[in-house]
Amino acid sequence: MKSKRLKRSFFVRPTLTVSKELLGKFLVRRIGRKKLVGKIVETEAYIGPEDRASHAFLGKITPRNKTEYLEGGHIYIYLCYGMYWQMNITTARKGKPECVLIRALESPEATGPGKLCKWLKLDKSFDGENLCKSKRIWLEDRGLKIKRSQIVAAPRIGIDYAGRWAKKPWRFYIKNNPFVSRK
DNA sequence: GTACAGATTGAG
DNA sequence: TCAATCTGTACT
Numbered sequence: 053m054k055s056k057r058l059k060r061s062f063f064v065r066p067t068l069t070v071s072k073e074l075l076g077k078f079l080v081r082r083i084g085r086k087k088l089v090g091k092i093v094e095t096e097a098y099i100g101p102e103d104r105a106s107h108a109f110l111g112k113i114t115p116r117n118k119t120e121y122l123e124g125g126h127i128y129i130y131l132c133y134g135m136y137w138q139m140n141i142t143t144a145r146k147g148k149p150e151c152v153l154i155r156a157l158e159s160p161e162a163t164g165p166g167k168l169c170k171w172l173k174l175d176k177s178f179d180g181e182n183l184c185k186s187k188r189i190w191l192e193d194r195g196l197k198i199k200r201s202q203i204v205a206a207p208r209i210g211i212d213y214a215g216r217w218a219k220k221p222w223r224f225y226i227k228n229n230p231f232v233s234r235k
Numbered sequence: 236g237t238a239c240a241g242a243t244t245g246a247g
Numbered sequence: 248t249c250a251a252t253c254t255g256t257a258c259t
Contacts, residue, residue, distance in 0.1 A: 114256080117255095130242090131252095131254065132254090134241090134254070135251065136244070155242090164244070211241095211242055213240090
């Protein structure tokens with residue numbers, strides 16, 4: 053099975069499409085001579101500025117969220133609750149604040165966005181990292197196809213404050229996968 | 236300058 | 248059920 057790195061063109065597409073197609077792809081993190089690899093099993097889409105749950109709601113730009121406006125294929129990472137990092141992948145074109153939150157990998161060490169970043173040793177230095185060019189983190193397509201019947205759409209987690217947007221089925225995960233968070 | 240909520244997690 | 252822990256944002 054050949055594996056190929058996902059290119060810019062994969063990410064510069066509608067966010068919901070990218071969110072679903074990221075399921076079954078592999079996140080590769082190289083630390084020195086070691087490689088950590090995990091299959092993506094859970095994602096969430098954040099589509100600003102109309103999405104109340106998005107940091108870019110109403111199109112605001114702050115030092116924290118400015119990387120969310122980058123062209124698809126970059127990392128947008130930020131600290132939440134003062135202790136957990138959240139890894140997002142930007143989508144769409146430059147200037148569009150849309151991204152996909154990577155919530156879980158197929159690894160017992162990465163069943164949730166906070167644990168995922170801890171396992172991969174991700175921190176603020178990855179903010180704005182180019183996934184198409186970086187030597188320390190990237191995404192691979194290893195030929196694995198997830199059938200549409202295996203993809204479950206559900207409301208997103210932890211954003212009850214977002215009113216009607218909190219009910220949007222913009223969380224996607226692989227059916228019956230034991231590594232999906234919030235079981 | 237101060238106050239406060241948050242895309243979470245693990246312990247109790 | 249709740250505290251840990253800190254940045255961004257909206258106040259004074």
